[in-house]
Amino acid sequence: MPDIAGLKWLFFDVGDTLVDEWEPVDDIIGQFVREANAYGYPVKIEDVRELFEQCYQNYEQWPMKVAMQTYIQDEGHRKQIQDKLKFHKELERPFPSAAKVLKQLSQHYLIGIIANQSPGTEMRLESYGLRKYVHVLACSAEEGVSKPDPELYAVALKQAGCAPEEAVMIGDRIDNDIVPARSLGLHTIRILQGYGRFQPVQSEHERADWTVESLDELLPLLIPDNDAS
Numbered sequence: 001m002p003d004i005a006g007l008k009w010l011f012f013d014v015g016d017t018l019v020d021e022w023e024p025v026d027d028i029i030g031q032f033v034r035e036a037n038a039y040g041y042p043v044k045i046e047d048v049r050e051l052f053e054q055c056y057q058n059y060e061q062w063p064m065k066v067a068m069q070t071y072i073q074d075e076g077h078r079k080q081i082q083d084k085l086k087f088h089k090e091l092e093r094p095f096p097s098a099a100k101v102l103k104q105l106s107q108h109y110l111i112g113i114i115a116n117q118s119p120g121t122e123m124r125l126e127s128y129g130l131r132k133y134v135h136v137l138a139c140s141a142e143e144g145v146s147k148p149d150p151e152l153y154a155v156a157l158k159q160a161g162c163a164p165e166e167a168v169m170i171g172d173r174i175d176n177d178i179v180p181a182r183s184l185g186l187h188t189i190r191i192l193q194g195y196g197r198f199q200p201v202q203s204e205h206e207r208a209d210w211t212v213e214s215l216d217e218l219l220p221l222l223i224p225d226n227d228a229s
Helices: 022-038 045-057 061-070 073-085 098-105 121-127 150-160 174-184 215-222
Strands: 009-012 111-117 136-139 167-171 187-191 210-213
Touching: 009 150, 022 045, 022 061, 022 073, 045 061, 061 073, 098 215, 111 121, 111 150, 111 167, 121 136, 136 150, 150 167, 150 174, 167 174, 174 187, 187 215, 210 215
Parallel strands: 009 111, 009 167, 111 136, 167 187, 187 210
Antiparallel strands: none
């Protein structure tokens, strides 16, 4: 069991941590496949999903760019296809247990968000019923700095008035969540959800302090005596 003495803040990533991004990501993969097929490229959705997994295994930042370069030989076609693709953020949904988990954790800790998100994170969290549990929001669109830059973490810590050793970062990606948080001295929890679960641990400084499979596993990990109600 972790030593949770002295912990005051839990900082969460959003995508594939509190919010399930599978549907919008798979939707844009489907858009790409349809457009590629329309231009005569025999691309299959299963192959593109597998390529996305490989991209995460290789720490590629832009899997769709890799898909374009892999499957679309003509540069003009790439641009035309890219211009037609749209990420439908409205297809995101909070994980079923997100509200329950945040409610229970908020009885023991202060909650913050550190996330790369397009504008409107606060409104989206409100619509998901999660905003009321969150005390600090540090999001890339509003702060003008993106993970993995540790500066976004520094912004959140400053807003919270929190020392790094008093906080835990909870996220799905080693590159964006675990490594920068560790570099500043935060504790870390990796949650194996979304495509981020395919990222391999390549060295000890990339290894989270604790690893869980889902949000529900945070409760026995972080609540003393599992006093969840």
